[in-house]
Amino acid sequence: MHIMEGYLPPLHAAAWMVAAAPFVVAGVRRIRRVVDDHPETKLLLATSGAFAFVLSALKIPSVTGSCSHPTGVGLGAVLFGPNAMAVLGTIVLLFQALLLAHGGLTTLGANVFSMAIVGPWVAYGVWRLAAGLGRSFAVFLAAALGNLATYCTTSVQLALAFPDPVTGFGGALAKFLSIFAITQVPLAVVEGILTVVVVNLLVQYSRDELSALAFGTKAMGAK
Amino acid sequence: MRGRNAILLLAAAAIVVLPLLVVGNAEFSGSDGQAQDLIDQGGYQPWFEPLWEPPSGEIESLLFSLQAALGAGLLGYYVGLRRGRREGRPEDRRTELHAGD
Numbered sequence: 026m027h028i029m030e031g032y033l034p035p036l037h038a039a040a041w042m043v044a045a046a047p048f049v050v051a052g053v054r055r056i057r058r059v060v061d062d063h064p065e066t067k068l069l070l071a072t073s074g075a076f077a078f079v080l081s082a083l084k085i086p087s088v089t090g091s092c093s094h095p096t097g098v099g100l101g102a103v104l105f106g107p108n109a110m111a112v113l114g115t116i117v118l119l120f121q122a123l124l125l126a127h128g129g130l131t132t133l134g135a136n137v138f139s140m141a142i143v144g145p146w147v148a149y150g151v152w153r154l155a156a157g158l159g160r161s162f163a164v165f166l167a168a169a170l171g172n173l174a175t176y177c178t179t180s181v182q183l184a185l186a187f188p189d190p191v192t193g194f195g196g197a198l199a200k201f202l203s204i205f206a207i208t209q210v211p212l213a214v215v216e217g218i219l220t221v222v223v224v225n226l227l228v229q230y231s232r233d234e235l236s237a238l239a240f241g242t243k244a245m246g247a248k
Numbered sequence: 249m250r251g252r253n254a255i256l257l258l259a260a261a262a263i264v265v266l267p268l269l270v271v272g273n274a275e276f277s278g279s280d281g282q283a284q285d286l287i288d289q290g291g292y293q294p295w296f297e298p299l300w301e302p303p304s305g306e307i308e309s310l311l312f313s314l315q316a317a318l319g320a321g322l323l324g325y326y327v328g329l330r331r332g333r334r335e336g337r338p339e340d341r342r343t344e345l346h347a348g349d
Binding site for chain 1: 252256257259260263264266267268270271274275276277278283286287290292294295296297298299300302311312313315316319320322323326327329330331333334
């Protein structure tokens with residue numbers, strides 16, 4: 026999902042930055058409120074960022090014979106809400122853009138939009154909708170679909186910037202999806218499983234923080 | 249719960265290893281790079297270069313492992329701290345003592 030440095034035309038790069046900025050601002054506010062209201066969850070917030078840090082460093086082989094990486098943003102999205110992850114995801118992407126030449130500063134807005142905004146929002150939405158299906162299954166679906174949504178967003182972003190000369194946007198979208206989407210399916214499953222494992226540990230050892238965040242009560246209330 | 253997590257982790261590991269066994273002769277290049285190649289084929293010239301690039305593949309893998317290590321370190325610290333606190337609580341210890349009576 027990393028669009029490399031300089032690989033979006035300036036107008037597209039700027040537009041995605043403008044689109045991403047309000048979410049990051051809302052995320053800063055959200056994090057400030059969580060930390061003010063529930064200072065005991067600060068370490069859990071950092072841990073959610075750490076989870077995204079680990080997972081987005083892992084390049085995992087897929088059945089398509091290529092490699093890709095999970096995003097790890099689903100965990101923080103179900104715990105702290107999607108906006109908090111806009112900030113944590115931006116930090117991860119900045120680290121990779123500056124130190125690894127992976128992604129870029131000009132493409133930061135687009136990459137933040139796919140990984141730190143669409144991914145967490147889809148994860149959060151799925152989590153709320155699937156809550157009735159049981160905690161583990163809902164968390165699994167949320168993380169896996171958030172991951173897939175990120176890569177589909179990247180495909181759309183690239184197809185908008187580089188429409189096929191003959192088949193236009195649709196043809197380009199099919200080409201970029203063929204690179205990203207199928208490769209990503211097993212990785213989405215892996216991310217879903219790992220997120221469930223971490224949530225299992227939290228339920229076992231961090232009950233106080235989870236209840237401070239109303240985790241499992243708000244979403245599971247519909248059950 | 250511990251047994252369930254072990255099974256889940258094994259399943260995740262199996263999904264990661266499976267492609268290496270099934271399509272072992274594949275290149276396993278990165279999908280981000282493949283998208284970049286596709287754009288290059290259209291004759292696109294990137295208009296901005298990374299400010300700094302890792303000088304070699306070794307340095308790049310060093311930084312990627314650093315990223316994973318920092319994340320995993322904090323994750324492990326957090327779970328260990330919470331587990332220690334939970335199991336070290338006086339009320340929990342008391343029940344343990346009574347259980348031995």
